[in-house]
Every structure is written in C-alpha cells, then in structure tokens.
Amino acid sequence: MPATIRDVAHASGVHISTVSRTFSAPHLVNAETRSRVLAQAESLGYRPNRAARALITGRTHNLGLIVADIANPFFPPMIKAAEGQARLRDHHIFVADTNEDALVEEDLVRAMAKQVDGVLLCSPRMNNSLIEQLSREVPLVVVNRLVAGLPCVVMDVAQGARDAIAHLVGLGHRELALLGGPRGSWTSREIRKTATATARTADVALTVISPNPPTEDGGLAAAEQVVRAGASAVLAYNDLMAIGLIEGLDALGVAVPTGISVVGIDDIALSRRTRPKLTTVANPTSAAGRAAVDMLLQHGDDRRTTAQVMLRTELMIRDSTGPGPFAAQG
Amino acid sequence: MPATIRDVAHASGVHISTVSRTFSAPHLVNAETRSRVLAQAESLGYRPNRAARALITGRTHNLGLIVADIANPFFPPMIKAAEGQARLRDHHIFVADTNEDALVEEDLVRAMAKQVDGVLLCSPRMNNSLIEQLSREVPLVVVNRLVAGLPCVVMDVAQGARDAIAHLVGLGHRELALLGGPRGSWTSREIRKTATATARTADVALTVISPNPPTEDGGLAAAEQVVRAGASAVLAYNDLMAIGLIEGLDALGVAVPTGISVVGIDDIALSRRTRPKLTTVANPTSAAGRAAVDMLLQHGDDRRTTAQVMLRTELMIRDSTGPGPFAAQG
DNA sequence: GTGAAAGCGCTAACAG
DNA sequence: CTGTTAGCGCTTTCAC
Numbered sequence A, B: 001m002p003a004t005i006r007d008v009a010h011a012s013g014v015h016i017s018t019v020s021r022t023f024s025a026p027h028l029v030n031a032e033t034r035s036r037v038l039a040q041a042e043s044l045g046y047r048p049n050r051a052a053r054a055l056i057t058g059r060t061h062n063l064g065l066i067v068a069d070i071a072n073p074f075f076p077p078m079i080k081a082a083e084g085q086a087r088l089r090d091h092h093i094f095v096a097d098t099n100e101d102a103l104v105e106e107d108l109v110r111a112m113a114k115q116v117d118g119v120l121l122c123s124p125r126m127n128n129s130l131i132e133q134l135s136r137e138v139p140l141v142v143v144n145r146l147v148a149g150l151p152c153v154v155m156d157v158a159q160g161a162r163d164a165i166a167h168l169v170g171l172g173h174r175e176l177a178l179l180g181g182p183r184g185s186w187t188s189r190e191i192r193k194t195a196t197a198t199a200r201t202a203d204v205a206l207t208v209i210s211p212n213p214p215t216e217d218g219g220l221a222a223a224e225q226v227v228r229a230g231a232s233a234v235l236a237y238n239d240l241m242a243i244g245l246i247e248g249l250d251a252l253g254v255a256v257p258t259g260i261s262v263v264g265i266d267d268i269a270l271s272r273r274t275r276p277k278l279t280t281v282a283n284p285t286s287a288a289g290r291a292a293v294d295m296l297l298q299h300g301d302d303r304r305t306t307a308q309v310m311l312r313t314e315l316m317i318r319d320s321t322g323p324g325p326f327a328a329q330g
Numbered sequence C: 001g002t003g004a005a006a007g008c009g010c011t012a013a014c015a016g
Numbered sequence D: 001c002t003g004t005t006a007g008c009g010c011t012t013t014c015a016c
Helices: A005-012 A016-024 A031-044 A050-057 A075-088 A102-113 A128-135 A157-170 A186-202 A216-229 A239-251 A285-301 B005-012 B016-024 B031-044 B050-057 B075-088 B102-113 B128-135 B157-170 B186-202 B216-229 B239-251 B285-301
Strands: A062-067 A092-097 A119-122 A140-143 A152-155 A175-179 A205-209 A233-236 A261-266 A279-282 A308-311 A314-316 B062-067 B092-097 B119-122 B140-143 B152-155 B175-179 B205-209 B233-236 B261-266 B279-282 B308-311 B314-316
Touching: A005 A016, A005 A031, A016 A031, A050 B050, A062 A075, A062 A102, A075 A092, A075 A119, A075 A285, A075 B075, A075 B092, A092 A102, A092 B075, A102 A119, A102 A128, A119 A285, A128 A140, A140 A285, A152 A157, A152 A186, A152 A285, A157 A186, A157 A233, A157 A261, A157 A279, A157 A314, A175 A186, A175 A216, A175 A239, A186 A205, A205 A216, A216 A239, A233 A239, A239 A261, A285 A308, B005 B016, B005 B031, B016 B031, B062 B075, B062 B102, B075 B092, B075 B119, B075 B285, B092 B102, B102 B119, B102 B128, B119 B285, B128 B140, B140 B285, B152 B157, B152 B186, B152 B285, B157 B186, B157 B233, B157 B261, B157 B279, B157 B314, B175 B186, B175 B216, B175 B239, B186 B205, B205 B216, B216 B239, B233 B239, B239 B261, B285 B308
Parallel strands: A062 A092, A062 A119, A119 A140, A140 A152, A152 A308, A175 A205, A175 A233, A233 A261, A261 A279, B062 B092, B062 B119, B119 B140, B140 B152, B152 B308, B175 B205, B175 B233, B233 B261, B261 B279
Antiparallel strands: A092 B092, A279 A314, B279 B314
8 A cells, every 4th residue: 555666666767776766875866867756756655664674774763762660750751852862863762661670671672672773771670791691682772870881871870969968968967868779770779889988978877778669659668767767868769759758757747858858869840849849869861861862873883982971960959858956056 | 693584494404484484373383393493593592573574464563652742741651551551462662752743743653654553643733634644544543532433542521621610610619711732632622612511501601721832831821811810710731731820820829729729630640749739630541541552453453443432531639629709608 | 284486665786 | 877686584375
C-alpha cells in the first residue's frame, strides 16, 4: 500500500538508484531530475523506509532510552528533552521502563540493540562490568553514573550533598540523617560517600538509613527510623522520598521544618507545590537528556573521545529547612 | 559484528531457512535439529533482526506513542502502562512529544508509519478528517478523543463534569466558571458541552473561560478573569491548571476553598500533595494506556471490530471545595 | 524435515 | 549524471 522507491522510479521515469540518490545524496543528481523525482515522491506520499535503509547502511536513526521508572517525575523532563533533541537530529526514540529491575535492564538493551544506533542508559541499576559488556554490543551513553571508559553524563551530586549539608550545619543542625536510595544506584552511593565525609569534616553526626525505594512510600516508611535516630535534619536521596518523609513525620506529630528539617534532591516540579515548599538540590535533567543524545550521536562519527560530562547542581533553599537546636540566637 | 542467521546456520550445519524456522515456526523443525540450532544461537548471542524480518513479514513489532507533552504529569503513567503492556506482548514503543502542536503531530505519525505496526495518538490536537486520513496510512488508536469509525479509548469526562458540577451545586454554589483547555482538545469541548448543559439544567450561571494552555501558568493567568466573573466555584480542564489557578487566586488574596472552590480533572499524583488537597475527577490513565495497546494489537488480527472504549471516571472529593454562598445553614 | 531460490525496500560500488 | 548489479538479514514458497 505505501509507495516504495520503485513506484517513484516508475512514475518519474528513472531507475530506482536515482531515486535513492535523490534522497540520500541529492548533490549527485541533476537538479532537473531531482525536482521531478521529488515531485513524484511528494504526490505519491513516498517516504524512504528507514528499516530497509538501515539494513544496508547500518544506521537506523533510532535511539533507545531506558529509565528505571517513567512515572517517577524525575524522568519525564529528561525523556522529553532527549526526545526533542533526537528529533532535531532526525532520530526517533524507543522509551522503556525497567521498573527498577536490573535484569529487565539488561534484556532491554539487548532487545533494542539491533534496531537502534545507541542507547541512553539512565540511572542504571546493574553493575559496571555488565554495562561495559553491553557497551561492546551497542553504543551506550550512561546517565547518572560514572563508568570508566564509557561516555557518561552525571549531575554533580557530590557538590549538591556538600551544599545541602553546609546549609543544614549553618542552620545549627548537628545530628543529621541520610535517606539513601535504591541498591545499585551510583548516585545514592556518591551522595552517601560525600555526605559521610562532609559530616565528619564538619564534626556532626550522620545516621545513614539505606537502601530505600526511591518513592514517596520509601520516604514515608523511613519516618520512624529518622525520629528514632534523633536527627534534627535529613537529606533524602530524592524529592519524592523527601515529600513522603515529610508526610510520615507529620503523621508522627513532627512538623517540618520546626521539628525536623528536610532537604530533597532533584527539584522536580512537585517540590515547589508542596507545603512546606521543599528545599532541594536542583538537577539539570533536561540538559542531561540533551547532552546524552548529542554524545550518542557524535559518538558514531568520532569514537576517540569518550567524554564524561558532569553537570552543575544548585541548592534551592525553600521552606522545608529551618534553624536547628544549635542555631545562633537571633 | 553481531551474529546473523548465517553464522548460526554455519555453526549448526544447517541451511539458514532451518534456522529461520527454528525461530518463527519451531514446530516445523525436527526437535533434535531445533535444540542444536538453539544451542548455537545462544552461544553466539544471536537474536533475529526484527527490522529485516519486518521487511518481509510487514510486522515490525514496534508501536508509536504520540503525546502532547511528556512532561505533563497526566501522560507519564499512561506511557508507562502502554510501554509495559506492549512489552508484555513483545513490542517496543517509540515515544514522541508534539509540544501541543498539531502540525508536529501529523508529521510524527507519518515519520513513524513505516517502522511501526500502529500508533497510539493521545489527546490529539489535529482535526478529525486528518486523523481519518492518517488512519488509512497506518493503524491508529485514538486516546482521549472519539472519532467515528476509528478505535478509540476515552475517559467519561462528561460524567466527570456532571459529577463535579453536582458536587459544587450541592455545596451551594450558583455562579460557576469553567476553565477550558487548549484549542483542538476533544476533552475540553466535551467538558464544556456537558458543563454548559448541566449548569443550565441546574439553573446556575456558568462563565466559560477558554481556551487556555493546559499548564499551571495557564491556570495562574486565568485567576483574574475568574475573580472578575464573580464565580464562587471553578471547574478546570485539568489538575495542573487547577493548581495554577489556586496559586493565582492566592496571589489575589482569594483563599481556596473559603473564597472560591476549585475542582480539577485527572487526579495526577501531585493533586494529593498540594495544600489544599485538590478535589478532582480521577481519570484512569494507566488503564487507558493498556487498553489502547491491546486494541492496537488485536486490530491487526481482526479488523472487523473498531471498538470504542469509554472508561469510568470518579470524583475525588478533597479539600479544595467547600460551602458556597447559597449553602444550607449548618 | 530440510534445502534452494526469490525477494522485502533500499544503498553502494562500479560502469558507462 | 544515471543505470546495472549485488546484497543487507531475514522469511517464504516450492521442491526434494
């Protein structure tokens, strides 16, 4: 039913290879012929079949994008940005959701491998050696994780954690808690490492509660442990958990920020709408999505550079943090 | 580099057609031969190239999913559900974002047409005749719009609007306002039609403010008009607008629900987290995503039935609605 | 039950 | 500048 290259060739009285050239190397074809072919193609509604083209060129003009959870509000802006950037570069994007499952991740990469030019692996849960192995089967750009030798895009969460803790310590908090994220998360490990070191340097206590599901329920469920730990301020792995935690604390009769201060990470849209508005470390997710696509696409042209990009984060001070027990007197 | 069917054929000492059968019609091949082939395929890491297969079978095992705005929290749960359902049925999904632009929509459908078995057109902004035309080029399932003769999945927004207005009238409101959605939205027209009729029946005034961008800013920008209209209660096209409106009203010194009551539509996750919690009409978006995928996939097997599915909505009464000027005295 | 051959829609040398 | 030829990886008749 849909027009093929042959239909266009017949209609315009040329060989199919001329039609092919008209689309893939227009400069190699006589201007007059070209416009004739183009006109026929137009009127027949012809569009080159990319899958057929890919069979021979090896380039599908498709990209894969694998995330842990599409419905986690952290991802949609990144997906949107990646999709937009890909389309700008004339590529389409397969989006898949792993439900936070490392096994699904692996399978998905392999399943996509044949029909994409590369995949964006976002916040992977699998281990590094498997990622390295997969990167030999299909070009990979890893987002939210640093893997030696592979192109990566990460947020500077270490700086974010330092800023957050400095903020809390400056407010007079000396008993902190850290709500870790899911097992397998590079970001969670990174935050924990930095937070631990920063707390030690600042000579404040830090109770680590980890791992937790990176969801509101995860934060909610941790509220009791936070209270039991005697912390006056908490840094959460992400905003969702921070929001859940605030709700959990509320249920326990602990107000935020008067009772306990809470800092999130991500700056999802939601964090500006809750009451209290969430103090959080903003992550440039859209920029990350665009950068990852660009790296994947240039990766093909020029394999020498396996760049690793670290994007700046920014502490957004809002209403979920306040003076701690050791605050300077006003 | 990746193993092809030929590699497997050589390795297992059979003709490629036997390997092909092993994967696409296993019952036609000797059990012994089959297991030998499978073993070699496994050890070579062979996976059939779906694009090549599609060239001949005409089935790509890919689906397209087109939405107005990935970052609009209404869509991610639907995308997630659709992707999950598709994978269950061994299909992959291309996701694309039109930025609420009807022209982009059309182009996207055509661009995907050749490499998918069908596309889910979600909340389309283009007109019906174009949709019908496109449905002749590629199987389409329309979500959030009823188009005669095409398979569609919609939410019963009419019932939702009736419920919302009944709720408000019951609360003693007699001056209502409706915040419409974007131009081209079937849902928005449907809500408006029903709301107008329902208001007339109930003998209450209804000021329609439309169209508006379906975003928080859209709601925020409309706050002044709402106040000027003298309405004591508002039904908004979606939760995002409702939330923006509440913020805008707040800025104008009007409290919700004491000054004005607000009802949203969708029941996005966010609506349970705002203060006040939003009264809203819940839309079963995940169910819609799954249903749409199922319809698209069975559409291929059985073209006789072009089902139209209408999913039930449910009014969630929370804290953004309260007694109006004509409330019965307590 | 398996092999041989043709061909899906397209591109990429190679002639001319 | 354009036509010829071969073939990408796979499925599908059709013989055997």
